[in-house]
Amino acid sequence: MSEKQMHPIIKWIDYRLPVFSFMEHELHEYPTPKNLNYWWNFGSLAGIVLVIMLVTGIVLAMHYTAHVDYAFDSVERIMRDVNYGWLIRYIHMNGGSMFFIVVYIHMFRGLYYGSYQAPREILWMIGVFILLAMMATAFMGYVLPWGQMSFWGATVITNLFSAIPIVGDSIVTLLWGGFSVDNPTLNRFFSLHYLMPFVIVGLVVLHLWALHMHKSNNPLGIDAKTDQDSLPFHPYYTIKDLFGLGAFLIFFAYFVFFQPNFFGEPDNYIVANPLQTPPHIVPEWYFLPYYAILRAFTADFFLYAYTPIAWIMSAKLAGVLAMFASILLLLLMPWLDGSKVKSSKFRPVYAMFFWIFFLDCIVLGVVGGKPAEGVWIYIGQATTTYYFVHLLVIIPLVSRLERPKTPPESISAAVTSKAEG
Amino acid sequence: MRNNMKNRMTSTAVALALFGTVFLAGQSAQAAGNTPKPPAQSWSFSGMFGTFDRAAAQRGLQVYREVCAACHSLRLVHFRQLSGLGYKEAQIKALAAEVEVTDGPNDEGEMFDRKGTPADKFPSPFANAKAAAASNNGKAPPDLSLMVKARIGGADYLHGLLNGYEAAPAGFKVPEGGAYNKYFPGHVIAMAAPLSDDAIEYQDGTKATVAQMATDVSTFLAWAAEPELEERKSMGIKVLLFLLIFTGLLFAVKRKIWEDVH
Numbered sequence: 300m301s302e303k304q305m306h307p308i309i310k311w312i313d314y315r316l317p318v319f320s321f322m323e324h325e326l327h328e329y330p331t332p333k334n335l336n337y338w339w340n341f342g343s344l345a346g347i348v349l350v351i352m353l354v355t356g357i358v359l360a361m362h363y364t365a366h367v368d369y370a371f372d373s374v375e376r377i378m379r380d381v382n383y384g385w386l387i388r389y390i391h392m393n394g395g396s397m398f399f400i401v402v403y404i405h406m407f408r409g410l411y412y413g414s415y416q417a418p419r420e421i422l423w424m425i426g427v428f429i430l431l432a433m434m435a436t437a438f439m440g441y442v443l444p445w446g447q448m449s450f451w452g453a454t455v456i457t458n459l460f461s462a463i464p465i466v467g468d469s470i471v472t473l474l475w476g477g478f479s480v481d482n483p484t485l486n487r488f489f490s491l492h493y494l495m496p497f498v499i500v501g502l503v504v505l506h507l508w509a510l511h512m513h514k515s516n517n518p519l520g521i522d523a524k525t526d527q528d529s530l531p532f533h534p535y536y537t538i539k540d541l542f543g544l545g546a547f548l549i550f551f552a553y554f555v556f557f558q559p560n561f562f563g564e565p566d567n568y569i570v571a572n573p574l575q576t577p578p579h580i581v582p583e584w585y586f587l588p589y590y591a592i593l594r595a596f597t598a599d600f601f602l603y604a605y606t607p608i609a610w611i612m613s614a615k616l617a618g619v620l621a622m623f624a625s626i627l628l629l630l631l632m633p634w635l636d637g638s639k640v641k642s643s644k645f646r647p648v649y650a651m652f653f654w655i656f657f658l659d660c661i662v663l664g665v666v667g668g669k670p671a672e673g674v675w676i677y678i679g680q681a682t683t684t685y686y687f688v689h690l691l692v693i694i695p696l697v698s699r700l701e702r703p704k705t706p707p708e709s710i711s712a713a714v715t716s717k718a719e720g
Numbered sequence: 721m722r723n724n725m726k727n728r729m730t731s732t733a734v735a736l737a738l739f740g741t742v743f744l745a746g747q748s749a750q751a752a753g754n755t756p757k758p759p760a761q762s763w764s765f766s767g768m769f770g771t772f773d774r775a776a777a778q779r780g781l782q783v784y785r786e787v788c789a790a791c792h793s794l795r796l797v798h799f800r801q802l803s804g805l806g807y808k809e810a811q812i813k814a815l816a817a818e819v820e821v822t823d824g825p826n827d828e829g830e831m832f833d834r835k836g837t838p839a840d841k842f843p844s845p846f847a848n849a850k851a852a853a854a855s856n857n858g859k860a861p862p863d864l865s866l867m868v869k870a871r872i873g874g875a876d877y878l879h880g881l882l883n884g885y886e887a888a889p890a891g892f893k894v895p896e897g898g899a900y901n902k903y904f905p906g907h908v909i910a911m912a913a914p915l916s917d918d919a920i921e922y923q924d925g926t927k928a929t930v931a932q933m934a935t936d937v938s939t940f941l942a943w944a945a946e947p948e949l950e951e952r953k954s955m956g957i958k959v960l961l962f963l964l965i966f967t968g969l970l971f972a973v974k975r976k977i978w979e980d981v982h
């Protein structure tokens with residue numbers, strides 16, 4: 300739609316507030332590399348899940364009561380008495396898990412294809428902050444139904460902050476709004492759980508803004524140079540994203556309608572009871588790898604006991620810091636990776652380590668769900684060590700030592716030669 | 721070619737390691753407790769097309785009312801909801817009228833007792849958790865409304881638990897006020913075997929064996945925990961069918977649009 304084709308009213312508005320040319324530019328013409336594979340669907344999926352979470356969350360909040368005496372029952376009222384309340388709640392509950400599945404895939408895609416490299420460093424870093432904001436949101440959301448896991452998960456995780464020297468205890472009191480997880484905690488968590496998603500929306504806007512500066516990376520990791528290399532976003536990628544959305548919704552709907560409690564813990568259908576600790580406190584599955592890193596730091600863990608870390612802090616504090624570092628280190632990816640070539644397609648050694656790292660994260664997740672005993676302690680400590688060795692040693696070294704293969708001249712050249720041969 | 725080999729080797733290594741972890745995970749889960757897994761039953765309500773067996777659930781309500789209700793509340797369930805199990809309005813009214821409900825205050829400021837109505841919840845046997853614990857060797861009988869969702873194994877666990885009373889193995893000391901149960905974590909449960917053959921007389925003439933009553937009451941409590949189950953599954957089938965067709969169409973359109981791209 301060029302300026303001439305615009306309806307006079309639209310033209311009048313556009314002259315004053317160029318929303319229409321903005322949309323035309325950023326959603327229609329927007330040049331996109333022609334060789335994107337399906338791993339590039341997950342960004343738009345994450346955006347849609349965010350909208351689904353906002354809509355279902357706002358409806359839930361109309362029926363939810365943030366009070367320790369009523370929270371659990373108000374959620375059950377939503378399940379039993381509110382029209383389609385069970386549907387809204389199961390979408391929101393499973394939507395949390397879907398959000399993390401989609402975002403984790405989105406991030407591993409970025410790691411594999413070197414999407415964090417110049418000039419997309421800030422784009423990547425905003426993504427890491429989105430992950431952090433999502434984690435805070437999901438953690439506080441899980442407290443709201445006020446079941447046993449809500450309560451004890453909140454107790455265990457907020458208590459971690461007490462490991463911080465000097466100010467730790469004050470921080471915990473501030474989080475709790477008192478001297479234990481109680482009604483004030485539930486109220487502030489509800490308030491923040493409502494607020495944080497809008498912070499995420501703001502971060503997403505920045506994320507997209509940065510994306511549109513230099514456009515998408517692609518499986519070859521080379522820049523689009525000529526018109527031959529790109530396609531207008533609409534209709535090519537609108538339809539591809541829609542198809543991906545359909546496939547994703549089938550997956551999502553299966554859980555909502557047929558396995559709605561698959562990702563949940565049975566204990567959360569028991570009302571919170573501060574006097575009765577559940578035998579096995581586990582966080583939601585998407586936190587398990589970090590939980591494993593946290594618990595790996597015992598007094599005799601060699602990474603702690605035989606390093607200067609032991610002179611300056613407790614094992615508990617080291618675990619807390621390691622847990623946060625495991626995510627914050629991702630911010631440095633653009634600089635840890637010194638390779639001139641982005642895509643792992645041309646970096647077989649790096650690609651191998653990528654897969655080992657991927658596996659390491661899965662094993663960390665498994666360990667996080669096990670009681671900290673027996674062989675699991677050692678597996679947890681080994682995989683924790685490897686996590687940091689990968690980021691701090693393997694990536695810097697391999698990316699500087701490996702001689703990558705030469706990527707093709709251009710995207711269109713690569714696409715044509717594949718089509719012919 | 722060589723690259724392909726390497727890729728394949730990496731994926732094999734990844735697959736092997738994954739398999740190893742999952743295997744280990746399974747092993748330690750078994751080693752973790754000596755509580756056996758309750759045997760899986762074929763429930764009318766499991767599977768994508770599952771619905772509650774109305775007759776079993778209605779018998780289960782009778783078991784609940786005549787046995788379990790002496791100790792366990794069902795505080796999230798209203799009488800009116802029983803229409804979901806096929807009860808007619810008059811039947812529900814009659815069932816509700818059998819209980820006494822404390823209401824008020826009236827215009828004089830007094831609390832008063834009246835007959836239950838369909839809008840009432842199932843009454844609780846004890847005034848509060850302390851009273852419940854005091855009458856049961858110090859352990860309050862938990863509310864049963866969500867029991868099926870609140871235990872690993874769900875209805876299978878409930879069924880196993882009710883059938884799981886047996887003599888303690890030699891050398892196992894069962895403390896005073898406890899009973900030995902095969903499927904209860906730790907084996908010592910503060911609930912004496914609640915069911916015995918012919919403890920009740922079924923209205924529909926079915927023989928009231930322990931196994932029969934266990935199945936029936938588990939079906940009823942599965943309904944109490946998820947009264948939306950039938951609506952959810954039938955809607956789910958429609959949603960999945962729609963999405964499958966719609967996604968298929970989108971795929972066709974996508975192929976068409978991308979046809980000319982190379």
Ligand code: HEM
Pocket residue numbers: 349352353354355356357358359360363374388391392395398433436437438440441442443444492493495496499
């Ligand atoms: C970033 C997006 C969001 C994430 C990741 C998220 C995550 C969660 C999670 C994991 C739960 C616990 C589910 C359960 O066990 O029942 C929850 C509950 C809840 N959320 Fe959210 N949420 C998001 C957005 C929102 C928004 C925007 C609102 C409202 C404005 C909201 C309102 C609620 C309410 C009222 C509950 C308690 C009811 C329930 O437990 O089902 N959420 N959320």
